[in-house]
Structures are given as structure tokens and as C-alpha cells.
Amino acid sequence: ETGVTQTPRHLVMGMTNKKSLKCEQHLGHNAMYWYKQSAKKPLELMFVYSLEERVENNSVPSRFSPECPNSSHLFLHLHTLQPEDSALYLCASARVGLDTDTQYFGPGTRLTVL
């Protein structure tokens, strides 16, 4: 599956580090999403970009900063994270305007904060 790719697949960082997660979609979609997946919790929507404009921010701490430079790329910039931020971060994309706007997911980045 190469429709939505994410890099890196695994990331270990200290609380004082700055890192970025990257997502790229090759499906011609116009909306992209960041989700956080923690153990035993439902997927949590973090950010939504539609037509490169942020349309939703679900009360995410400011230590997470998204960036969507174009419709194919989405970044999540991380700084001064906490151990509880350790999780799987999933990117998804969709074609907004079609009947179902089905979201297609990337493989995720497994983040560990020490």
C-alpha cells in the first residue's frame, strides 16, 4: 500500500528534542488528517486540513504544530513533548466532496518520548 506514506516509521526522542513527522499522499486527495492512537483508547483526531487550510484543531497542546504546505504533504512538528505523548500517529487523506469522503490511512509513526 503506497497511497499514503509516513516517515519515519519509528521515532524515539527526548523531551527537549524537536522533530517532525511527515505524511505524503499520492491519491489526488484534498484533505489530510492527523490522528493519535494510544493503547486502549479510540483514535483521537488531532488536526484536519481541507484544501490546505486547517479546519479543525481538537484542543491539541501547542507542543504539536501541524503544517500543510500543499495538498499532498502534511507535517506534524513536535517540540518539548511529554512521555504521555508516546503513541502511534496516523495520517489519513480523503477526497472531500465525493459521496463518502472515505479516509485512507498511512502506516503510522510509532513515537516514543523518553
Add this chain to the structure above:
Amino acid sequence: AQTVTQSQPEMSVQEAETVTLSCTYDTSESDYYLFWYKQPPSRQMILVIRQEAYKQQNATENRFSVNFQKAAKSFSLKISDSQLGDAAMYFCAYRSLSSGNTPLVFGKGTRLSVIA
């Protein structure tokens, strides 16, 4: 706000048998979409099947079918002739059609094991 409940944290099925995963949701809306996603151990979330609420006919995709009971707000997934590759986390999700780019609301998931 909409919620999605998957009451079975874990399920198991013998290879070649049939298993049903349950999902209920809460909404006051009449138009929406429902989805089942599969997340194998490799972590890639894959769409299994989707259902439009306005359609009475249950969606089917090969060995996967749903039992959509709109009045009961129930959306169960049936996997027939289970295969080892069906082992994964299964997530039920809801999407409103109320306006614009509404996000998916996910349940907590059901971990399905397939026994050879």
C-alpha cells in the same frame, strides 16, 4: 456529540468459521456513513466496508458483510470463512453528513484472533 461503542475488546474465531463483531452508535442525525476499518499488526489501517445510512440494503464485500439496523443504531460486521490474514484490530467508525469536512468518530476497536 456522536459516539461509537464496540463492546467486544477481543474476539476469536476458528479458521473457516464465521464471526460477528458488534458496533453500536449514538446519533440524532438521519444521514451519515458508517465504516469498518481493519488494522493488521503491520499497523496500516485499511477500509473494509462502508454503509450509507439512507440505503436499506446491507453492504457486502466478498467475505465481509454488515448487518445495519438503523432504528437500533447497530452496525455489526460479519466475516465469513475466516482466514489467518483476517487477524487484526477492527474499528467501527461513524461520519456525519451534517456539514463540510466532518471527521470520523471511531470506536475503541475489537481485536480479532484467528485460530488455525
